[in-house]
Structure formats: C-alpha cells, structure tokens
Amino acid sequence: MHFRxxxxxxLILFAASALVSSAQTPKPLANxxxxxxxxxxxxxxxxxxxxxxxxxxxxxxxxxxxxxxxWWLGYEAGYAYTRYTNSYSGQPFGVQTNMHEFAGSYxxxxxxxxxxxxxxxxxxxxxxxxxxxxxxxxxxxxxRPGINFGAGVNLxxxxxxxxxxxxxxxxxxxTPDFEQTRYATGAFRETSEPMAGLYLRF
Numbered sequence: 001m002h003f004r005x006x007x008x009x010x011l012i013l014f015a016a017s018a019l020v021s022s023a024q025t026p027k028p029l030a031n032x033x034x035x036x037x038x039x040x041x042x043x044x045x046x047x048x049x050x051x052x053x054x055x056x057x058x059x060x061x062x063x064x065x066x067x068x069x070x071w072w073l074g075y076e077a078g079y080a081y082t083r084y085t086n087s088y089s090g091q092p093f094g095v096q097t098n099m100h101e102f103a104g105s106y107x108x109x110x111x112x113x114x115x116x117x118x119x120x121x122x123x124x125x126x127x128x129x130x131x132x133x134x135x136x137x138x139x140x141x142x143x144r145p146g147i148n149f150g151a152g153v154n155l156x157x158x159x160x161x162x163x164x165x166x167x168x169x170x171x172x173x174x175t176p177d178f179e180q181t182r183y184a185t186g187a188f189r190e191t192s193e194p195m196a197g198l199y200l201r202f
Contacts, residue, residue, distance in 0.1 A: 029202035031068040035165050037061065037197025041082045041099075046175045048187035051089055053175050055191075058084040060099075062195060066107060076121055078103040080169075080193065085135065086176065088183050095178065096135030099191075100128040101171065103148050115160070120151040121169070129176040139178035146173035154199060161201045169193040 039062055043055035060082025068074035080101040087094040105123025125146040131139050152167025171191045177184040 027202075031074070031202075033066050033199050033201040035064045035066075035197055035199035037064070037165060037167075037195040039080060039082065039169075039193045039195045041084060041191060041193055043084070043191045044189045046185055046187035046189035048175075048185035051183070051185045053086050053088050053183070053185055053187075053189075056085045056087075056094075058082045060193075062101075062193075062197075068109070072108055072110070074107050074109070076103070076105045076107050076123070078105070083132065086183075088185075091182060093137060094135070095137050095139060095183070096132040097176070098130040098132060100130065101146075101148075102126045102128075103171075105148060115156045117154045118151070119154065119167075120149075122147075122149045124148065125171055125173070127171070127173055129178070131178065139180055139183075142176050142178050144173045144176060146171045148172075152195075163199055163201075164196070165199045166196045167194075169195060 039060045041058045041060055045052060045054045060080060062078060062080035064076055064078040066074055066076045080103070081099070083096065083098050085094040085096045103123060103125040105121040107119055107121040109117055109119040111117070125148045127144045127146050128141060129144070130141040131137065148169060148171045150167055150169035152165060154163055154165050156163035170193070172188060174188050175185050
C-alpha cells in the first residue's frame with residue numbers, strides 16, 4: 001500500500017516532466033522548408049571591347065533550402081541549372097554552356113494574408129560555366145561570382161506545410177570569356193529566372 005501511494009504520484013510527476021521536456025526540446029527542422037522549382041532563363045545582351053554577347057533562352061530547374069531564425073528573417077541555400085548558348089559577335093559558332101549556380105542568400109518574409117506569404121531574397125552566387133562536349137568549342141570551364149536577388153509568394157495548398165511557390169530571381173555577373181581574348185567583353189549582364197514550383201515546410 002505504501003509502495004502504491006509512493007509510486008503512483010511519482011509516475012505522474014515523471015510523465016508530466018517528460019511531456020514538458022519534450023515540448024521544450026527544439027525540433028531540428030522547425031522553421032525549415034525545401035522547394036523544387038522549374039525556371040525560364042533570359043539573359044541581357046552585353047557589349048564591351050568591341051564584342052557583343054547574346055544568350056539564347058532556356059529552361060532549367062532549381063532546388064532551395066530555407067531556414068527562418070526570426071519571424072521575418074532567415075537564410076536560403078540554393079542550386080540552379082540550365083543550358084544555353086552564348087553567341088559572340090565576330091565568331092561563327094556560339095558556345096553552348098551548362099550554367100550551374102550555387103547561391104547563399106538572406107531572405108525576408110512578410111505576414112500571411114489569406115494564407116499567402118510574400119518574401120524577398122538577396123545574396124551572393126558562385127556561377128560555373130561548363131561548355132558542353134559537342135557545342136562548347138573545346139574551351140575550358142570558368143567560374144564567376146555574382147549577386148542574386150528576388151521576390152515572390154508562397155501559396156499554401158490544403159495545408160500550411162505544403163504549397164506553390166512563385167518567384168522572380170535575378171543574377172548579376174561578369175560575362176564569361178573562358179580565358180579567351182575573342183570572348184572577353186569585360187562587361188556585366190543580368191540573367192533573369194522566373195520560377196514556379198512546390199515547397200514543403202517542416
């Protein structure tokens with residue numbers, strides 16, 4: 001009897017303590033989301049050193065991971081890929097290039113209205129231009145730093161943890177020359193990437 005009187009309150013106290021501890025333990029993926037998106041690439045024409053370079057339009061894909069550490073502020077890591085051809089004035093053939101973008105950005109997000117949440121991003125990118133085997137004119141790959149920026153909205157679908165993301169992203173960088181004088185404009189240009197895809201929030 002004495003054992004029961006002692007054990008029952010102790011078990012209740014232990015269970016309550018465990019529940020409180022569990023509630024206070026931070027979840028490793030809390031305030032984190034991942035997204036997969038398709039993109040459409042357009043790039044401005046740039047000129048310099050008597051050379052102009054124009055890029056063809058293309059489609060591609062991107063993946064992002066975001067974490068919010070404040071109700072309005074967080075960070076984003078992303079990767080984007082597309083392939084297009086850079087045509088340089090005075091050259092008979094363009095350089096078909098795989099463009100890989102590795103990006104790190106801050107992002108700010110506003111309050112939700114009717115479930116829709118606006119956001120904006122800004123950060124830096126590492127761009128790798130890798131000429132294709134058949135259309136790359138046998139030039140070497142090249143890396144360029146860039147500045148990225150964007151804005152968009154999250155649109156929840158049925159639940160706040162899953163939805164549609166629509167955004168515009170831009171990247172500003174120096175045109176690739178592949179260490180070849182014939183391609184060296186020395187100019188900067190902007191690549192525009194309208195995007196849409198799905199996100200999953202943990």
